[in-house]
Amino acid sequence: MSSQEQPLSLLLRQLEIYARLPEEDRQLVLDLPHRLRRLDAGSYLVREGDCPTHCTVLVSGFAFRQKVTGHGARQILALCIPGDAVDLQNMFLDVSDHSVQLLTQCTVADVPRDVMQDVVLKRPAIGTAIIELTLVDSSILREWVVNIGRRDARARIAHILCEFAVRLESRGLADDKGFELPMTQEQLADATGLTSVHVNRVLKSLEADGLISRKRRNIHYDDWRALQDAGDFSRRYLHISDQDMIRQTY
Amino acid sequence: MSSQEQPLSLLLRQLEIYARLPEEDRQLVLDLPHRLRRLDAGSYLVREGDCPTHCTVLVSGFAFRQKVTGHGARQILALCIPGDAVDLQNMFLDVSDHSVQLLTQCTVADVPRDVMQDVVLKRPAIGTAIIELTLVDSSILREWVVNIGRRDARARIAHILCEFAVRLESRGLADDKGFELPMTQEQLADATGLTSVHVNRVLKSLEADGLISRKRRNIHYDDWRALQDAGDFSRRYLHISDQDMIRQTY
DNA sequence: CGTTTAATTGAAAGCAGTCAAACTATGTGG
DNA sequence: CCACATAGTTTGACTGCTTTCAATTAAACG
Numbered sequence: 149m150s151s152q153e154q155p156l157s158l159l160l161r162q163l164e165i166y167a168r169l170p171e172e173d174r175q176l177v178l179d180l181p182h183r184l185r186r187l188d189a190g191s192y193l194v195r196e197g198d199c200p201t202h203c204t205v206l207v208s209g210f211a212f213r214q215k216v217t218g219h220g221a222r223q224i225l226a227l228c229i230p231g232d233a234v235d236l237q238n239m240f241l242d243v244s245d246h247s248v249q250l251l252t253q254c255t256v257a258d259v260p261r262d263v264m265q266d267v268v269l270k271r272p273a274i275g276t277a278i279i280e281l282t283l284v285d286s287s288i289l290r291e292w293v294v295n296i297g298r299r300d301a302r303a304r305i306a307h308i309l310c311e312f313a314v315r316l317e318s319r320g321l322a323d324d325k326g327f328e329l330p331m332t333q334e335q336l337a338d339a340t341g342l343t344s345v346h347v348n349r350v351l352k353s354l355e356a357d358g359l360i361s362r363k364r365r366n367i368h369y370d371d372w373r374a375l376q377d378a379g380d381f382s383r384r385y386l387h388i389s390d391q392d393m394i395r396q397t398y
Numbered sequence: 399m400s401s402q403e404q405p406l407s408l409l410l411r412q413l414e415i416y417a418r419l420p421e422e423d424r425q426l427v428l429d430l431p432h433r434l435r436r437l438d439a440g441s442y443l444v445r446e447g448d449c450p451t452h453c454t455v456l457v458s459g460f461a462f463r464q465k466v467t468g469h470g471a472r473q474i475l476a477l478c479i480p481g482d483a484v485d486l487q488n489m490f491l492d493v494s495d496h497s498v499q500l501l502t503q504c505t506v507a508d509v510p511r512d513v514m515q516d517v518v519l520k521r522p523a524i525g526t527a528i529i530e531l532t533l534v535d536s537s538i539l540r541e542w543v544v545n546i547g548r549r550d551a552r553a554r555i556a557h558i559l560c561e562f563a564v565r566l567e568s569r570g571l572a573d574d575k576g577f578e579l580p581m582t583q584e585q586l587a588d589a590t591g592l593t594s595v596h597v598n599r600v601l602k603s604l605e606a607d608g609l610i611s612r613k614r615r616n617i618h619y620d621d622w623r624a625l626q627d628a629g630d631f632s633r634r635y636l637h638i639s640d641q642d643m644i645r646q647t648y
Numbered sequence: 649c650g651t652t653t654a655a656t657t658g659a660a661a662g663c664a665g666t667c668a669a670a671c672t673a674t675g676t677g678g
Numbered sequence: 679c680c681a682c683a684t685a686g687t688t689t690g691a692c693t694g695c696t697t698t699c700a701a702t703t704a705a706a707c708g
Contacts, residue, residue, distance in 0.1 A: 241534070275519060283491050293543055297591030301696070333655065341548065343697055346695090385495045582687090614673090
């Protein structure tokens with residue numbers, strides 16, 4: 149596994165989607181001092197209110213950002229996939245305004261906060277790339293607001309499936325025409341502002357209509373075009389250029 | 399008006415909420431080269447797909463970010479108030495993923511994109527402050543996702559009223575215990591994922607319950623505590639420290 | 649295997665949406 | 679100054695998407 153020899157290689161790959169780095173900077177990213185940890189599903193990487201001293205990078209496995217309302221309802225705010233730097237936000241803001249929890253067992257790399265801050269401020273190419281990374285995160289968040297605020301249940305589910313597929317693909321992590329969705333229907337519900345019962349019904353309906361097929365949590369697109377249409381999905385907001393998509397199916 | 403003599407003074411004020419700047423940097427911000435424009439309500443500052451060459455700062459007046467779905471539904475993503483730098487996102491990403499439209503007549507200052515980029519990368523104190531600004535924008539966006547995804551209509555409206563009040567207050571723009579809400583009920587609906595009809599009913603209900611009173615678009619809090627409770631609102635996510643709030647009513 | 653967690657299904661209820669009309673405020677031009 | 683136009687607000691009746699509640703089935707896990 150290249151991610152074992154080079155734990156930060158997927159982070160580098162993500163950075164280079166937004167800006168080519170000089171060889172020197174590439175090496176600097178790969179050589180960032182870090183400590184590797186192996187954590188179980190359900191572990192928290194950050195909790196709302198924390199003042200983290202490290203910037204954690206997902207080496208393998210999946211996670212999500214979340215907030216909980218005063219009435220105990222949970223809203224999932226983003227999905228984190230391998231190569232994501234989980235708390236860039238916390239590098240510059242002292243107190244975390246949301247939690248990050250693991251969806252699956254994960255390997256993570258903790259980079260000291262001050263090292264990361266230094267690199268951002270002193271290496272313009274890396275700094276620019278990291279700023280762009282956080283801006284793309286914002287763009288994704290904006291699309292989530294649109295998804296939850298202005299699309300019906302069917303479109304919301306179709307949309308999030310499309311988004312996840314394209315993001316995985318851009319990092320070379322997607323199977324051919326399908327992927328394992330690492331979340332329960334309840335988590336999917338919390339990500340889309342629905343209930344798990346209704347998510348179930350929508351998934352079955354998408355399946356009945358021949359857009360997807362499912363075996364456990366494995367999603368297969370039977371009709372990618374139709375799924376995109378159903379989800380009103382266009383990958384423009386992900387700011388991924390064509391040449392960064394390995395296959396052109398998406 | 400100080401904002402006429404010093405068009406960028408509110409931007410500076412906002413930056414200093416997140417980091418004290420050395421005197422030299424303070425002056426540099428105020429002296430950023432810019433061109434002032436006066437624009438009517440409804441004008442676009444940016445359109446989805448644009449490649450802006452300037453970073454626009456709101457000197458006076460209000461605006462909002464928006465996206466439109468394939469079915470023509472509009473979702474408002476954020477409210478911009480005087481002192482906000484409207485397209486920090488576009489300083490580092492080439493194509494805008496959303497539009498910005500004026501809510502009221504506005505005075506705006508256009509700062510050339512490369513000047514802004516330079517300042518961010520070469521003045522660590524300003525760069526840090528601007529990064530923090532965009533991170534706070536993200537935090538607000540996350541709270542919007544929670545608001546729309548997991549709160550009922552009454553709480554959504556109460557919450558957005560609270561948010562707007564506190565943000566105005568932090569910039570010294572709030573009246574005592576009230577403010578003019580510069581948007582129609584339809585726009586309020588597009589910001590909260592509701593319909594204008596339902597927004598109207600909720601506003602009337604909040605008024606009937608003695609939480610607010612209204613004269614045209616002027617909102618007065620009759621019971622700030624109760625409004626916060628109704629909206630499940632806590633200003634933690636705005637990352638504004640206590641000393642930056644002029645009054646402690648909030 | 650028994651236990652637990654997740655997925656599935658059905659029936660009933662409710663919050664918010666849709667449709668349509670009336671009302672209010674504001675502005676315009678004759 | 680008034681008739682008319684326009685934009686936004688308000689109200690009522692009805693509909694429907696999604697939730698809620700509850701029970702069953704299936705899968706995962708020691």
